[in-house]
Amino acid sequence: MGSTWGNHIKISIFGESHGNGIGVVMDGFPAGHCCDMEFIRSELARRAPGQSSLTTGRREGDQPEILSGMLTDPASGELTTTGAPICIVIRNTDTRSGDYENLRTVPRPSHSDFTGQLRYQGYNDIRGGGHFSGRLTAPMVFAGALCKDYLRKKYEIEIGSHIYQIGEVKDSTFDLTSISDTQLKELQKAAFPVLDPESEGKMKEIVDHARRELDSVGGVIECAATGVAAGIGSPMFSNVESRIASILYGVPAVKGVEFGLGFEMAEKRGSEVNDCYVKNGNNIETRTNYNGGIAGGITTGMPIVVRAAIKPTPSISRGQTTLNLKTGQEELLEIHGRHDPCIAMRAPVVIESAVALAMLDLCLEAWGYAPV
Numbered sequence: 001m002g003s004t005w006g007n008h009i010k011i012s013i014f015g016e017s018h019g020n021g022i023g024v025v026m027d028g029f030p031a032g033h034c035c036d037m038e039f040i041r042s043e044l045a046r047r048a049p050g051q052s053s054l055t056t057g058r059r060e061g062d063q064p065e066i067l068s069g070m071l072t073d074p075a076s077g078e079l080t081t082t083g084a085p086i087c088i089v090i091r092n093t094d095t096r097s098g099d100y101e102n103l104r105t106v107p108r109p110s111h112s113d114f115t116g117q118l119r120y121q122g123y124n125d126i127r128g129g130g131h132f133s134g135r136l137t138a139p140m141v142f143a144g145a146l147c148k149d150y151l152r153k154k155y156e157i158e159i160g161s162h163i164y165q166i167g168e169v170k171d172s173t174f175d176l177t178s179i180s181d182t183q184l185k186e187l188q189k190a191a192f193p194v195l196d197p198e199s200e201g202k203m204k205e206i207v208d209h210a211r212r213e214l215d216s217v218g219g220v221i222e223c224a225a226t227g228v229a230a231g232i233g234s235p236m237f238s239n240v241e242s243r244i245a246s247i248l249y250g251v252p253a254v255k256g257v258e259f260g261l262g263f264e265m266a267e268k269r270g271s272e273v274n275d276c277y278v279k280n281g282n283n284i285e286t287r288t289n290y291n292g293g294i295a296g297g298i299t300t301g302m303p304i305v306v307r308a309a310i311k312p313t314p315s316i317s318r319g320q321t322t323l324n325l326k327t328g329q330e331e332l333l334e335i336h337g338r339h340d341p342c343i344a345m346r347a348p349v350v351i352e353s354a355v356a357l358a359m360l361d362l363c364l365e366a367w368g369y370a371p372v
């Protein structure tokens, strides 16, 4: 099903939103890493459904059950990776599959109901979106949190993000040259991560307004990685942008990815956006960072900055037309399940996790499996 990703660490995500459970098998994760399970649980909690009236009402504990690849180390007493494939399962406990009974016949616009049936000859589990559901990002967050923990301890790489945009309301952008690991850690801890405190109220109002109008709204997450050494990556198809983008596009509802100044580059002149090299002590840096820490597909040593655009939730209660696949007639569809009015509200930790997986894959490619 295309649910396997990675070269040096490989993740394979399994399960369906309304099946027994979801999970991930992670192959190639370095041995001897002492896992901060408290951190991993807190990352899962950041993403979990049912957090407020502005998210889906489904309630899941999202507790990971570890099946393999981690053991309590007798010397330290800590849960430590063994080098064998790591497998975890998260049980589904709060499903309401009746909400989905009619969707084989009257597919939701912009969700996977129609395309999934075509691709899998109608054998796909359509309940809750099945394997296409945003719920499958829970195991991605488990894997990403483990990578974040490793990247922090081993390479001093920190990854954090903020909600840059919801609807037409924009937060400030990261200062591309001076993002600090402390700033990223603080964003990770925030219940609603924004740079300008005034954005929070305005963004929540936009989401609530859409919800009250039985509608949904899109957004953009801006994510940064600090402490990434220069010289990681390759040209062309294995470049850093394509590796990060390939996993970001694996997150359901992500419709656009840009690096540094991104699409805004198109309206600039070279003299305005070339990142000129400068010496800072013994380090070579760039004075500006419009390229978002990447040149020629290889890291420059400046912070990596990437934005992911997330579409408005497809399942809305407001009436919309769709085709009845039995009658061939257009008909009105009103969706009355439990849905996020704005996916971007829960997406920051998902985007960070995807970037962390890409960064660990790239670091292992560059430096191999040196002991912790």
Ligand SMILES: Cc1cc2nc3c(=O)[nH]c(=O)nc-3n(C[C@H](O)[C@H](O)[C@H](O)COP(=O)(O)O)c2cc1C
Pocket: 056, 110, 111, 112, 129, 132, 133, 134, 135, 137, 251, 252, 253, 254, 311, 313, 314, 315, 338, 339, 340, 343, 346, 347, 350
């Ligand atoms: C964290 C998260 C939560 C989501 N919540 C919903 C939801 O409540 N309702 C919905 O229709 N889609 C939701 N989605 C998006 C759908 O899963 C997605 O739009 C669908 O699978 C089709 O994929 P595509 O948008 O990439 O084409 C969510 C996605 C994520 C990442």
Ligand SMILES: C=C(O[C@@H]1CC(C(=O)O)=C[C@@H](OP(=O)(O)O)[C@H]1O)C(=O)O
Pocket: 017, 047, 048, 049, 056, 057, 058, 060, 095, 096, 099, 128, 129, 132, 133, 134, 135, 136, 138, 252, 337, 338, 339, 340
């Ligand atoms: C369960 C989660 O989000 C779900 C993602 C989702 C979708 O279509 O993507 C639809 C909804 O599913 P359900 O109808 O079962 O409540 C969301 O609640 C989760 O993120 O853990």
